[in-house]
Amino acid sequence: MFRLLLIAPPGGGKGTQGHQLAVDYGVPHISTGELLRDHVARSTSFGTRVKPYLDRGDLIPDDLVLGLVQDRLTKPVVLEGFVLEGFPRTLDQALTGYAWASELGLTLSAVIHLTVSEGELVRRLLERGRLTGRSDDTEDTIRHRLALYRRSTDPLLDFYRDRQILVDVDGSGPIPEVTRRIREALAAKGLTPVNAGRAGRAGRSDGTTESQ
Numbered sequence: 001m002f003r004l005l006l007i008a009p010p011g012g013g014k015g016t017q018g019h020q021l022a023v024d025y026g027v028p029h030i031s032t033g034e035l036l037r038d039h040v041a042r043s044t045s046f047g048t049r050v051k052p053y054l055d056r057g058d059l060i061p062d063d064l065v066l067g068l069v070q071d072r073l074t075k076p077v078v079l080e081g082f083v084l085e086g087f088p089r090t091l092d093q094a095l096t097g098y099a100w101a102s103e104l105g106l107t108l109s110a111v112i113h114l115t116v117s118e119g120e121l122v123r124r125l126l127e128r129g130r131l132t133g134r135s136d137d138t139e140d141t142i143r144h145r146l147a148l149y150r151r152s153t154d155p156l157l158d159f160y161r162d163r164q165i166l167v168d169v170d171g172s173g174p175i176p177e178v179t180r181r182i183r184e185a186l187a188a189k190g191l192t193p194v195n196a197g198r199a200g201r202a203g204r205s206d207g208t209t210e211s212q
């Protein structure tokens with residue numbers, strides 16, 4: 001069983017790494033940001049409701065995000081294992097999620113916290129905004145999201161640190177290098193990839209992974 005939670009600031013690489021780790025460990029990748037952006041892209045009524053929050057870089061209300069996550073996590077295949085990122089993002093979300101998951105016996109295998117300097121985060125996000133036009137990757141919104149992250153996420157880190165399942169991993173540098181560091185941290189907890197071939201290729205020297 002492999003239930004991994006990835007925590008990282010905006011631009012910290014949780015989406016990129018989450019995708020790769022899901023492949024390596026043979027489990028679904030669940031990203032609240034991706035689920036939300038998918039709703040917005042399909043113009044569902046839920047998407048229309050959450051779009052203003054995403055555009056401003058604000059957190060969407062807890063009940064909305066919790067509904068989204070519960071709906072996704074209770075699919076039978078997901079109960080077996082997952083890489084989750086984007087939830088929880090606040091201590092309240094963590095406490096509610098923890099109570100709910102405990103009832104289902106859904107304990108986490110590990111929580112990986114990716115650390116990246118503020119300067120590198122801003123550089124990465126501005127570059128992504130330039131390349132993809134993502135609506136929240138503009139300078140003012142980036143600063144707002146980073147400030148919000150610092151405010152809401154530190155207590156969350158302590159919550160998992162107190163439970164001794166949090167591992168800090170340096171998230172700076174080339175993508176395959178970060179993937180390697182995460183795999184090492186997981187191996188130290190007895191968690192090994194099921195897909196060794198692909199895991200090996202994540203270390204390609206050109207800085208890319210297969211998920212891109």
Ligand code: ADP
Pocket residue numbers: 008009010011032033034036053054057058059060061065085086087088089090093136145
């Ligand atoms: P980033 O971490 O770079 O901001 P994400 O894709 O994880 O990117 O999230 C994008 C946006 O989706 C957030 O700014 C927020 O509006 C919304 N969001 C994602 N997860 C949550 C959550 N757990 N609670 C509230 N809002 C969320």
